[in-house]
Amino acid sequence: MEFVTPEGLRQDGRRPRELREMRAEIGAVSKANGSAVFEMGNTKVLAAVYGPREVQNKSQQMSNQALVRCEYTMANFSTGDRMRKPKGDRRSTEISLVIRQTMEECILTHLMPRSQIDIFVQVLQADGGTRSACINAATLALADAGIPMRDIVTSCSAGYLNSNALLDLNYVEDSAGGPDVTVGFLPKLDKVTLLQMDAKLPIDVFEDVMELAIEGCKAIATYIRNVMLEHTKQLEYHRDG
Amino acid sequence: MVGLSTGEKLFIQAGIAQDLRTDGRGRLTYRPISIETDVISQANGSARVRMGGTEVIATVKAELGRPNPMQPDKGKVSISVDCSPTAEPAFEGRGGEELSTELSIALERCLLGGKSGSGAGIDLSSLIVVEGKLCWDLYIEGLVVSSEGNLLDALGAAIKAALSNTGIPKVHVAAEALDNEQPEVDVSDEEFLQFDTSGVPAIVTLTKVGKHYIVDATLEEESQMSSAVSISIDRHGHICGLTKRGGVGVDPSIILDMISVGKHVSEELLNKLDSEIVAAEADEEE
Numbered sequence: 001m002e003f004v005t006p007e008g009l010r011q012d013g014r015r016p017r018e019l020r021e022m023r024a025e026i027g028a029v030s031k032a033n034g035s036a037v038f039e040m041g042n043t044k045v046l047a048a049v050y051g052p053r054e055v056q057n058k059s060q061q062m063s064n065q066a067l068v069r070c071e072y073t074m075a076n077f078s079t080g081d082r083m084r085k086p087k088g089d090r091r092s093t094e095i096s097l098v099i100r101q102t103m104e105e106c107i108l109t110h111l112m113p114r115s116q117i118d119i120f121v122q123v124l125q126a127d128g129g130t131r132s133a134c135i136n137a138a139t140l141a142l143a144d145a146g147i148p149m150r151d152i153v154t155s156c157s158a159g160y161l162n163s164n165a166l167l168d169l170n171y172v173e174d175s176a177g178g179p180d181v182t183v184g185f186l187p188k189l190d191k192v193t194l195l196q197m198d199a200k201l202p203i204d205v206f207e208d209v210m211e212l213a214i215e216g217c218k219a220i221a222t223y224i225r226n227v228m229l230e231h232t233k234q235l236e237y238h239r240d241g
Numbered sequence: 242m243v244g245l246s247t248g249e250k251l252f253i254q255a256g257i258a259q260d261l262r263t264d265g266r267g268r269l270t271y272r273p274i275s276i277e278t279d280v281i282s283q284a285n286g287s288a289r290v291r292m293g294g295t296e297v298i299a300t301v302k303a304e305l306g307r308p309n310p311m312q313p314d315k316g317k318v319s320i321s322v323d324c325s326p327t328a329e330p331a332f333e334g335r336g337g338e339e340l341s342t343e344l345s346i347a348l349e350r351c352l353l354g355g356k357s358g359s360g361a362g363i364d365l366s367s368l369i370v371v372e373g374k375l376c377w378d379l380y381i382e383g384l385v386v387s388s389e390g391n392l393l394d395a396l397g398a399a400i401k402a403a404l405s406n407t408g409i410p411k412v413h414v415a416a417e418a419l420d421n422e423q424p425e426v427d428v429s430d431e432e433f434l435q436f437d438t439s440g441v442p443a444i445v446t447l448t449k450v451g452k453h454y455i456v457d458a459t460l461e462e463e464s465q466m467s468s469a470v471s472i473s474i475d476r477h478g479h480i481c482g483l484t485k486r487g488g489v490g491v492d493p494s495i496i497l498d499m500i501s502v503g504k505h506v507s508e509e510l511l512n513k514l515d516s517e518i519v520a521a522e523a524d525e526e527e
Contacts, residue, residue: 048327
């Protein structure tokens with residue numbers, strides 16, 4: 001199958017090194033301490049943060065740092081085919097773990113000992129890159145909750161099909177059998193916090209693909225920062241007005 | 242769970258007794274309702290409803306299936322609800338399952354009629370393609386995104402909006418098939434039939450707090466309820482379904498009184514929902 005035409009266009013009309021259109025909205029769940037919706041093309045996820053609050057299960061309490069928990073759920077209607085998946089299947093558990101580890105790394109947990117932070121991500125529409133979209137949504141939600149962080153962590157995926165490095169794969173490209181490199185990145189500290197790849201790739205090509213994913217993360221970070229600035233300006237305006 | 246002090250509890254109860262609730266509403270006033278349609282692109286129809294701080298999404302997916310042999314002239318509809326942990330941390334893991342099931346069953350009771358399928362709020366006979374052989378199966382799925390009380394009414398409204406947003410593809414049945422064979426069909430991807438939703442009822446939940454009852458209770462008010470009656474009423478004023486929740490017994494005459502008040506409230510609610518749905522569809526076309 002042809003994923004990049006000779007003119008250099010992908011199936012959805014993008015260039016190989018182009019991100020899908022992003023849209024972010026802060027404060028979608030009024031009851032949560034922080035929440036955000038993040039869309040990348042047709043992928044749409046909602047993240048809500050509760051905490052820092054009292055630890056629910058006292059045996060998990062830590063006296064030197066906060067407990068970070070995360071749960072990833074997919075809505076039944078999020079995929080094209082209707083399906084009924086049991087809660088807590090292996091894929092969801094793995095993604096919950098990945099998101100938790102990524103977010104835990106950038107939260108200043110030592111400032112909030114004996115407390116708990118819950119991150120809930122809900123996939124509303126899935127079209128490839130849910131992992132990345134969830135991390136980006138969680139970052140915004142954590143920022144909205146006012147939780148101290150080292151940096152904003154952003155995530156983006158890249159792949160390699162028809163000898164082209166492609167940024168931000170959609171579902172069709174993701175299931176084409178090529179490699180899918182997901183990167184989580186701290187733009188200010190210039191550090192990679194998450195790196196996953198399936199399928200095989202020569203090392204020099206992998207370098208290019210990873211570099212491309214990092215470029216994507218940086219672009220997303222710029223976008224997220226603008227969204228947060230805009231949101232803060234709105235808050236300031238409402239306070240003064 | 243809602244943590245309230247004795248003072249707060251008394252304040253809520255006294256407010257309801259005086260027809261002035263904590264958010265300034267009267268006993269029979271709804272919170273502002275806003276509706277957005279076509280929010281989930283891969284479904285045949287979808288809608289998001291916000292009722293104050295409560296937010297729910299409903300989607301409708303249509304698939305071709307075989308009608309139940311007992312009811313060859315009716316399509317099938319199933320309703321299931323999921324409670325996302327984003328709405329309430331207690332819904333984490335399997336925590337939301339009990340509430341999800343309670344809501345699903347209550348919605349099925351309110352919208353689908355009994356086992357025979359007669360008296361359903363949703364017109365099941367319009368879903369039939371070839372009698373006894375082919376029908377549309379509607380899978381209605383609800384998701385609670387944010388929960389601030391009165392989930393059932395919000396879900397009912399979202400399902401109504403999602404159904405009116407639903408386009409069911411036109412089906413051309415190729416030739417008359419033999420008795421036992423499935424007819425060959427051609428599902429059009431250009432022509433869609435709009436679903437007639439004028440008969441779909443609205444659900445009104447009356448929550449009894451102290452001696453009085455209120456509509457559209459918030460989470461704090463729900464924590465003070467003794468019992469609640471959910472009534473689904475259609476345009477013609479017919480009751481399509483009824484559920485009573487909460488353990489405290491209610492005098493039969495009070496229930497009848499609640500139903501008549503519910504009927505009155507439902508007229509306003511239906512008008513409000515219809516105008517919101519029309520506005521949402523117009524917004525979408527722009």
